Amino acid sequence: MPFDLLITQGTAVTTDAVFRANVAVNGGKIAALLSPQDMPAAGQVIDAAGCYVLPGAVDAHVHLHMLTAAGIYSADDWCTGTRAAALGGVTSVVDFIQALPGQTLMEALHERVDDARDAVIDYGFHTTIHPDEAPIGGVNKRVSDYRIGEIRQAADAGCPTFKMYQAYSGLQVQDADLFRALRAIAEVNGLACVHAENGDVLQALRDAVTSPAELVNGLNHARTRPAIQEAEAVNRTIMCAELSGARVLIFHISCDLAGSVVAGAKGRGLTNVFGETCPQYLVFTDDKLARPDARLWMCAPPLRPQADLDALWRKLKTGVLDVVSSDHCPFTRAQKDLGAGDFRRVPNGMPGIETRLGLLYEYGVRAGKISLNDWVRVCSTRPAELHGLRSKGRLAPGYDADIVIFDPDSPRELSAAQLHSALDYSVCDGMTCAGWARDVLLRGRAIVQNGRHTGRAGDGQFLKRSF
């Protein structure tokens, strides 16, 4: 039997082509892309007629079972979160490790790998660099030399991407520490991933909101995190990265102004600067924040006006923005209600691990804003490249057979009942996607068949990443 598996009659989508092909798989790897007439013997055949065949989506920014400053955990654990991801066509995620006081990064990594033992898809971890003694809440302190010294260890352990926050008390790094970390990251040829908001400015704006009526007004969440404070932080990060020589990915760009800073950097020839946005900044406007239940749509940076959405789509199309990640950070209605009387106490974050591929197809490809090739580029290929997932993200011989068979004619309502996160609501309620992932293969083995999860807890493997 020459091949383990043959996926027949589908339409293959890569970053630069769309073509009919039979995809042959052997030993968990893609073995060959054959012409549709070429039907060699195979142990198993999957008919993909009428479907797109694409590389498994890579979601390089998720927060599963994450402890927040308020002492609560994000609502999806590794079981519910990765199952929802698989059902949405995702075959790899990159989450975060964050050391507790007195903990080494290696201890934090081992704990996190253990935490992820039930994952049904492959997973890696970014390393969070934060002030040492106040990882959760508390006052901002400095990042120790010890922590900076651990950057090399983390890279050697397969976590060569480093998250830093320019906002959030307890996580916010001072510019001096941002720069010190960037220099160390440059030395190991790593990638810095930065939450770029000006924490000091937005805190001053938030502190100035005091009346009960203003504190229940969800729109103040966005007004106290205006585009200009985001763009300022993006600019500062890019300049520090340029000075240090580090490669930097600006996480979750939400607005035209911040995206234009990235465009400017790329425009003057910087090849070490990259941009990420998320589906929520592409499909939801800040109108959601005028609702009584606005807190369900509160994330940071916040949702923006329609003009920003239009600009982000254009920047995605032209490659100013490199990748789309979910920033999946779900909180239940009860957890969100902690901020019922004060928007500043709402846990920030939205779900999205399951809906990214479907939403980008519906609102991007079908709406004519991006091509099928762009879709694969921003959801699979570029995330894998940027984050050092060397065997992922391409439908090409030698790569892992992480494959999505996407049925473009399989409408899916995005109600809570149709989605698989642990959440008791859907931010996409009332929305429908025309197409959805029908089958999903992880390293050559079906983990989703006809829209049902058929894999097992623990199917996922830790991805040791490198550049």
Ligand SMILES: [Zn+2]
């Ligand atoms: Zn995040």
